[in-house]
Amino acid sequence: MGIVIVEVCDVNPASALELELLEEDFPGTSVIRTSCLSNCTMCATTPFAYVNGELLVHEERETLWTLIKAQVEQELQAWETDI
Template sequence: MQPMVEFCLSRLTPDVLKVKEELERDPEIEVLESPCLGNCELCAQTPYAMVNGEIVTGETQQELLANIYAEIEKQQKQMEDLFDLL
């Protein structure tokens, strides 16, 4: 399953835009923009994205990118573990 990372258009500051652009260069990741992800309070406070519906934050551009990749790895591991049970 290809990971999907969503960004709120209201939070596409220059640093978040750089994260989005870097992720778009990865053919294994689907990157989407949404007019609103429904997390307005969080959106006003910190850079964030949603990875397959899970909120991921980061105080800096580098931290957000690292946290997104960490969440993708975590979710992929959970899927692998689930398939191992079957």
């Protein structure tokens, strides 16, 4: 398992993103797709994902993708700084 965890619900619009690319582009990142993240009212309509427990939301999947990548980079940078 990675030091950065990206979680997305299978039925959320964000699940259409190629999140597994994050594992290739950012070593130390793991993508977890799950059947439910307990945000049902938001899940069916609004793209969202968790990055190390922080909820990232945006109406546009492409913008959410950019936000996720930026958060992953920030988390990895903070981890490297703490070593």
